[in-house]
Amino acid sequence: xxxxxxxxxxxxxxxxxxxxxxxxxxxxxxxxxxxxxxxxxxxxxxxxxxxxxxxxxxxxxxxxxxxxxxxxxxxxxxxxxxxxxxxxxxxxxxxxxxxxxxxxxxxxxxxxxxxxxxxxxxxxxxxxxxxxxxxxxxxxxxxxxxxxxxxxxxxxxxxxxxxxxxxx
Numbered sequence: 001x002x003x004x005x006x007x008x009x010x011x012x013x014x015x016x017x018x019x020x021x022x023x024x025x026x027x028x029x030x031x032x033x034x035x036x037x038x039x040x041x042x043x044x045x046x047x048x049x050x051x052x053x054x055x056x057x058x059x060x061x062x063x064x065x066x067x068x069x070x071x072x073x074x075x076x077x078x079x080x081x082x083x084x085x086x087x088x089x090x091x092x093x094x095x096x097x098x099x100x101x102x103x104x105x106x107x108x109x110x111x112x113x114x115x116x117x118x119x120x121x122x123x124x125x126x127x128x129x130x131x132x133x134x135x136x137x138x139x140x141x142x143x144x145x146x147x148x149x150x151x152x153x154x155x156x157x158x159x160x161x162x163x164x165x166x167x168x
Contacts, residue, residue: 060117061100064137068145068163069093076158083160094163122147 070091074083096102096115102124103112113124122137134150144164149157 060119060137063139064096064115064117064122064145065098066165067093067095069166071144071162071164073159073161076160078158086159088159088161121150 070088070093073086073088075086076083090106092107093105094102095105100114100116101112102115103110111129112127114127115125116123117137120136120138122135124133124135125131126133135147136150136156138146140146140162142164144162146160146162148160151157
């Protein structure tokens with residue numbers, strides 16, 4: 001029996017997300033857990049059908065549709081409030097499609113993914129690598145997409161990358 005690639009990828013993505021949410025909730029005593037705002041529970045109040053967002057998160061999903069190219073990277077040093085310019089080795093472009101799929105193009109390779117958004121949390125299930133990546137996704141005053149990677153323990157990385165949409 002041959003499984004549909006899209007079905008098996010989506011099933012693996014959802015299973016991984018549920019496993020991640022379960023492990024995060026049972027990993028440590030409550031007093032040692034990071035604050036709830038820093039530890040998102042993927043898909044806790046989002047209905048997902050083949051990666052398509054419904055409900056209140058549909059608006060957030062619609063905002064990321066299209067092509068986004070890395071414009072700049074900034075880093076925040078420990079205990080600092082402001083971000084300062086940083087250099088990153090990998091330039092890349094993300095493409096987010098309406099059907100909950102997308103792709104990322106690096107200088108010398110590319111990958112495809114399924115994505116979902118819950119509030120400010122963007123989750124990518126990478127097809128080739130089989131990994132889950134989570135980002136805090138916000139928009140600045142100019143409409144640029146800002147991504148900050150969320151670590152496995154729910155903490156935020158100090159690197160913020162800003163992506164802009166190329167002029168049409």
